Amino acid sequence: MKLLKTIKKIFEKNDSNSIENIEEFMLENNFGVEFAENFIEKIREERVTDKNIEETLKESIKNILDNTDPKIHFANSIPAVFLFVGTNGTGKTTSIAKLAHLYKNQGKKVMLVAGDTFRAAASKQLEIWATKLNIPIVMQKEGSDPGAVVFDGLNSAVSKNIDILLIDSAGRVETKKNLLKELQKIERVIEKKIGRKPDETLLVLDAYTGQNGLAQIEIFSSMVNISGIILTKIDGSSSGGIIIPIVQKYGIPVKFICTGENIEDIEQFNTEAFIKMLSG
Ligand SMILES: Nc1nc2c(ncn2[C@@H]2O[C@H](COP(=O)(O)OP(=O)(O)OP(=O)(O)O)[C@@H](O)[C@H]2O)c(=O)[nH]1
Ligand SMILES: [Mg+2]
Structure with a gap:
């Protein structure tokens, strides 16, 4: 799927549409408005570079997913x-x-x-x-x-x-x-x-x-x-x-x-x- 790599590629192009294209790509892939907007803000604040973009994306996703626990709940008694x-x-x-x-x-x-x-x-x-x-x-x-x-x-x-x-x-x-x-x-x-x-x-x-x-x-x-x-x-x-x-x-x-x-x-x-x- 290489979604994060595609986002990196769009970013590296660094043309006038890059930011817009990243946002569009994220929305098309259902990352959600909140996530896309936060990431665009990071780009605008120049906290994202060619070198750290993939790590930044991974970290942002991890921070969100770490808020929930995917463990399956089993009670002490059966069934x-x-x-x-x-x-x-x-x-x-x-x-x-x-x-x-x-x-x-x-x-x-x-x-x-x-x-x-x-x-x-x-x-x-x-x-x-x-x-x-x-x-x-x-x-x-x-x-x-x-x-x-x-x-x-x-x-x-x-x-x-x-x-x-x-x-x-x-x-x-x-x-x-x-x-x-x-x-x-x-x-x-x-x-x-x-x-x-x-x-x-x-x-x-x-x-x-x-x-x-x-x-x-x-x-x-x-x-x-x-x-x-x-x-x-x-x-x-x-x-x-x-x-x-x-x-x-x-x-x-x-x-x-x-x-x-x-x-x-x-x-x-x-x-x-x-x-x-x-x-x-
Ligand atoms: N490709 C793919 N197909 C899936 C997957 N899970 C289910 N399907 C297919 O989706 C179709 C619907 O699956 P069901 O399990 O019958 O869905 P359901 O929610 O029980 O549907 P209803 O009983 O009609 O409410 C079937 O053809 C499944 O084979 C999946 O992970 N991948
Ligand atoms: Mg069914």
């Missing part, structure tokens, strides 16, 4: 309960499968809950993954109450000594009121059963959607307490630059990034690795 939320098509179900695979390989007992009962195809998709990965799944017929499916899932997880319960949910933001009710009910059911909120409520965002992802953070944050973000589809042309304004503006840690459609294409977020990726 750990992770709820996945997000708009349609961002990659919730795929990310659940990837994490199920990851944790299973670490020797953990994983179970899935098909909390997206709105479409039969949604439960089916999760069931296919469960079969492939040989992991138990709790599901009910289309149109069932998601709270009831989650209740079943929690009971089953407790009785089977499951370590990690991964709960899928519907992403119909167009019916915001229903979704709000649904997610809040799921949270209540979890809290009642295990005596605490989900250990992680992970908002799944698609890196391709750019600034729209920020609007999705606002929508979902108004419904549930987001503990972390899974940023998917950081492959192809999307750079992952959106991570900067996510953390800078909302203070929510990015906990996982997904870099493809394969089951292994998930990584726990790491600042150094991310900066390396931006450097190319």
Whole structure:
């Protein structure tokens, strides 16, 4: 991706449009207005040179990302309960499968809950993954109450000594009121059963959607307490630059990034690795 190197190149050109071009490039790559403006100010104050530009960029990004902790939260008692939320098509179900695979390989007992009962195809998709990965799944017929499916899932997880319960949910933001009710009910059911909120409520965002992802953070944050973000589809042309304004503006840690459609294409977020990726 070599984003930081490209910025360096534009800077080194040092023509009348350089500053404007840097700002434009940063915005195109979703670094966010605040970050871009701060950096331009540094250039104007002549704190940036050909020699230090890459280091300055890296340091500025690191300073922002260091404000959040990407650690995954596990309570002392099992099951750990992770709820996945997000708009349609961002990659919730795929990310659940990837994490199920990851944790299973670490020797953990994983179970899935098909909390997206709105479409039969949604439960089916999760069931296919469960079969492939040989992991138990709790599901009910289309149109069932998601709270009831989650209740079943929690009971089953407790009785089977499951370590990690991964709960899928519907992403119909167009019916915001229903979704709000649904997610809040799921949270209540979890809290009642295990005596605490989900250990992680992970908002799944698609890196391709750019600034729209920020609007999705606002929508979902108004419904549930987001503990972390899974940023998917950081492959192809999307750079992952959106991570900067996510953390800078909302203070929510990015906990996982997904870099493809394969089951292994998930990584726990790491600042150094991310900066390396931006450097190319
Ligand atoms: N390239 C790429 N594709 C991905 C990634 N994650 C998911 N996808 C694809 O994105 C599409 C949607 O993924 P799903 O997991 O079904 O998304 P969802 O959020 O569960 O969607 P709904 O259930 O409709 O709300 C699928 O075709 C996935 O294969 C990723 O990291 N990279
Ligand atoms: Mg899904």
